[in-house]
Amino acid sequence: MIEVRKLNKSYGPVDVLKGIDITFDRGEITAILGPNGSGKTTLIKSILGMVIPNSGEILLDEQNVLGSWRYRDKISYVPQIANFPGNLKVAELIRMIRDIRPGAMNHEKLIDLLKLQPFLDKKLVALSGGTRQKVNLVLAFMFDAPLIVLDEPTAGLDPVALILLKQMIAGEKAKGKTILITTHIMNLVEEIADKVVFLLDGLIYFHGTVAELREKTGEGNLEKAIAAILRDSYA
Amino acid sequence: MLKILKYSFMDLMRSRWSYVYFFFYLVLGFVLFFLNSDVTKAVITLMNVIIVLTPLIGTIFGVMYFYSSREFTELLLAQPLKRKTIFAGQYLGVSLSLSMSLVVGVGIPFVIYGIFGSAAIWDFSTLLLVGAFLTFIFVALSFNLALAFKDRIKGFGFSILMWLFMAVIYDGLFLLSMMIFDDYPLDKLALGATLFNPIDLSRILILLKLDISALLGYTGAVFKNFFGTGLGLLLSLIMLSVWVLIPGALMLRQAEKKDF
Numbered sequence: 001m002i003e004v005r006k007l008n009k010s011y012g013p014v015d016v017l018k019g020i021d022i023t024f025d026r027g028e029i030t031a032i033l034g035p036n037g038s039g040k041t042t043l044i045k046s047i048l049g050m051v052i053p054n055s056g057e058i059l060l061d062e063q064n065v066l067g068s069w070r071y072r073d074k075i076s077y078v079p080q081i082a083n084f085p086g087n088l089k090v091a092e093l094i095r096m097i098r099d100i101r102p103g104a105m106n107h108e109k110l111i112d113l114l115k116l117q118p119f120l121d122k123k124l125v126a127l128s129g130g131t132r133q134k135v136n137l138v139l140a141f142m143f144d145a146p147l148i149v150l151d152e153p154t155a156g157l158d159p160v161a162l163i164l165l166k167q168m169i170a171g172e173k174a175k176g177k178t179i180l181i182t183t184h185i186m187n188l189v190e191e192i193a194d195k196v197v198f199l200l201d202g203l204i205y206f207h208g209t210v211a212e213l214r215e216k217t218g219e220g221n222l223e224k225a226i227a228a229i230l231r232d233s234y235a
Numbered sequence: 236m237l238k239i240l241k242y243s244f245m246d247l248m249r250s251r252w253s254y255v256y257f258f259f260y261l262v263l264g265f266v267l268f269f270l271n272s273d274v275t276k277a278v279i280t281l282m283n284v285i286i287v288l289t290p291l292i293g294t295i296f297g298v299m300y301f302y303s304s305r306e307f308t309e310l311l312l313a314q315p316l317k318r319k320t321i322f323a324g325q326y327l328g329v330s331l332s333l334s335m336s337l338v339v340g341v342g343i344p345f346v347i348y349g350i351f352g353s354a355a356i357w358d359f360s361t362l363l364l365v366g367a368f369l370t371f372i373f374v375a376l377s378f379n380l381a382l383a384f385k386d387r388i389k390g391f392g393f394s395i396l397m398w399l400f401m402a403v404i405y406d407g408l409f410l411l412s413m414m415i416f417d418d419y420p421l422d423k424l425a426l427g428a429t430l431f432n433p434i435d436l437s438r439i440l441i442l443l444k445l446d447i448s449a450l451l452g453y454t455g456a457v458f459k460n461f462f463g464t465g466l467g468l469l470l471s472l473i474m475l476s477v478w479v480l481i482p483g484a485l486m487l488r489q490a491e492k493k494d495f
Contacts (some may be wrong), residue, residue, distance in 0.1 A: 011494070050312045051494040073315040085307040087249050100238050101314045139310075 001147065001178045002047065007056035009042055016042045016174040017053070024095040026146075029169065029179040031189040034199035040182045041080060043199070044151055047180075048077055060147070073103070076140040080151040080182075084123035090116065090135055093124060097139050104167060107142035113164060114138060129156035141168055148172055150181040154188060166192060186223040198226070200233055238325045239311065243328025246307075247300065253336055256292060260340025268348045274355040275445075277348075280360055281341065282441050287402050289369040293333060294398045297377030300329050302387045320471055322378075322490040326483065330374045334367040341366075361444045365437045368475045372433045373398065374480035382489045405432050419488050425457045433478045440471040 007020040014041045022132040024030050035054050036164065045051040049065065049072065058065050065071045084093055087104055094111075098104045111117060119127060127135070133156045140148065151167075154162060169192055173179060183189060189210065196213050202224045205230070206213055210222060219225040247253050263284060267277040269437045304325065311321045341363065350359055377394045384390040409428055413421060429435045443464050464474055 045495070048313050050309065052492060069317045070315055072313065075313070077313040079309060081306070081314065084310065085246055085304060087246050096242055097310070097314070100242075100311070100316065 001061065002106045003057075003059040003062075004047070005057040005059070006044070007043070007046060007053050009039075009046060009051060009053045016175065016202050017042070017046070020056070020199075020204060022197060022204060022207060024178055026178050027176045027183065028193055029173055030195045030197055032180060032182045032197045033189065033226060034088065034205075038199040039202045040199055041151055044149055044180065044182065048072065048075060048149065071094065073101070074145050075146055076143050076145040076148045078136050078140040078148075078150040078153045080155070082133070084124045084132070086123065089123055090127070091120040094133065094138060094142075098142070100103055101143065103144065104142040105144060107138055110138045110141055113168075114161065130158055130161065133157055134161060134229060137168070138146035141172070146177055148177055148179045150179070150183075152182055152184075154183060154185055162188075164187065175187075186226065190222050198229060200229070205229060205233075236320045236327075239316070239321055239324025240328045240331070243300075243304070243325045244332050246304070247296075247329060247332040252296070252299075253332060256296075256333070257336040258342045260337055260341055260472070264341050264344030268344055269415060272348070272438045274345070274348065274353045275358065277345075277357050278355055278362055279445065279447070282438070283363060285341075285366045286369070286438050286441075289333075289337060289366045290373040290402060290434060291398050293330070293370040293373030294377045294394045296333055297329060297374040298390050298394045300325070300380035300385075301378055302390065312495055318490050319487050322487055323326060323483075326374060326378055326486065330371045333370045333374065337366045337370065338363050358441075358445050362441055365441055365475070368479065369433060369437055371479045372475070372482065375479060375486055377481055378486045380487060382486065382493055385463075400433050401432055406435070422457050422461070429458060430474050433475060436471050436474055436478070440468060440475070443471070445465050 002024045004020050004022045007017050008015070009017040016037075020039075020043060032043065033082065034040050042051055046053050047065075049067075049069065053066070060071050060074065063071065085099060088096070094107055111120070114132070114137065116134055116138065116159070119131055119135075124135070126130065131155070137153065140150075148169075157165060166188070169179060169181075173192075181188075191201065193210060195208065196206065196210055197204060198213070206216065208216075214220060214225050217225040217228045219228050264277075267280055271277065280467070301307070308321065308325070345359060350356055376397060380394045380397065381390045384393065409425075413425075429439060439458050441462075442455055443459060446464070458471075461467075464469055
């Protein structure tokens with residue numbers, strides 16, 4: 001589905017990605033893990049074309065996507081920080097995105113599911129962080145794109161919304177979609193992820209299943225397994 | 236692009252600042268007529284205000300809009316849209332809404348006081364056209380600066396500095412060089428210097444149109460002698476268009492390469 005080849009990116013003197021080679025397969029949920037500043041968001045934003053890599057290739061369905069824009073129709077993206085133009089109301093924002101990007105279908109269902117009706121006439125600046133994140137989820141999941149990219153989607157969500165999010169992700173997976181997710185919540189990873197990618201200092205430290213990661217580090221618990229990797233790397 | 240333009244335009248049209256800007260011009264127009272009922276004189280006073288103020292407002296609004304719509308921009312960047320489309324749309328949205336505040340705000344009092352029946356209608360239209368040009372130019376320049384600096388304070392600082400340079404310092408330096416190199420023929424230099432500052436260029440364009448030699452100043456007089464009124468008008472209009480196109484193109488090029 002997506003193939004990243006020798007991806008390099010530096011911001012000034014800081015090398016964020018140092019030759020990333022990775023393939024994400026169709027129908028799999030991959031969790032991208034790593035400490036702060038390890039390049040998770042940069043990798044995701046490179047795939048989306050928001051960050052322009054210094055070198056390397058990104059292929060989506062065997063097509064090189066760097067520098068093009070139409071391929072983004074195949075991607076739903078939930079960004080890390082849900083900030084929107086504050087002057088707009090929720091309903092207007094949803095209508096606007098639908099207008100800009102045709103093809104949205106299940107927004108009404110999602111609004112029902114996430115209980116957003118009372119907020120539709122509220123301005124976006126007046127919303128709490130969690131509610132904004134829900135709006136964010138509606139904006140991404142209302143499109144039927146084969147690739148879903150979620151950057152810290154759990155931020156600010158209450159437990160009920162978190163359960164809904166998991167259900168939504170499971171539902172999309174059942175449709176055969178490829179899902180990339182970054183998070184620091186290991187329970188979520190253990191529950192939903194098929195594969196785990198661990199980034200460390202701009203390199204892929206590990207790519208495999210959760211069970212393999214446990215095996216490699218000799219820790220039964222994923223959180224401890226990650227902590228073990230970090231301890232080794234800091235030492 | 237039209238959709239982006241529409242939303243940027245609407246976003247600005249709802250903001251309080253657009254109304255402040257609009258009412259400022261409305262009040263200014265009425266006050267001018269209250270003080271003297273001569274349309275031509277009102278046009279000249281208005282020119283002095285417009286030539287300094289539209290660049291300032293264009294600069295400030297441009298930078299402010301760019302930084303405050305950053306999240307919106309990121310949302311758009313994740314959609315199947317070309318970067319050029321997004322930025323050109325936002326740029327036109329800001330420039331058009333500001334130009335509209337100017338044209339409608341100043342237009343209403345002038346229409347009420349009978350601009351359509353007056354001989355000054357063309358002078359007045361030229362003034363509005365120049366105001367719109369200056370808005371487009373300075374919004375493009377400020378977008379460039381905002382793209383170049385991630386830090387808002389720096390972006391704001393350099394934008395204001397750019398405005399100050401164009402509106403005040405440039406003329407000062409120019410006069411200074413005139414005094415120092417008094418013994419040399421400076422006509423060509425003066426001409427060149429004028430072309431490189433859109434504010435000077437606008438002033439000359441309007442004064443040529445108004446045909447008031449007394450106000451033309453040194454550069455204006457040289458300009459008029461050199462090109463004559465007709466060619467001078469045409470040339471300054473072309474130069475103003477170049478001043479829109481080049482910063483606009485640079486802005487789009489910068490946007491293509493930027494990381495968000």
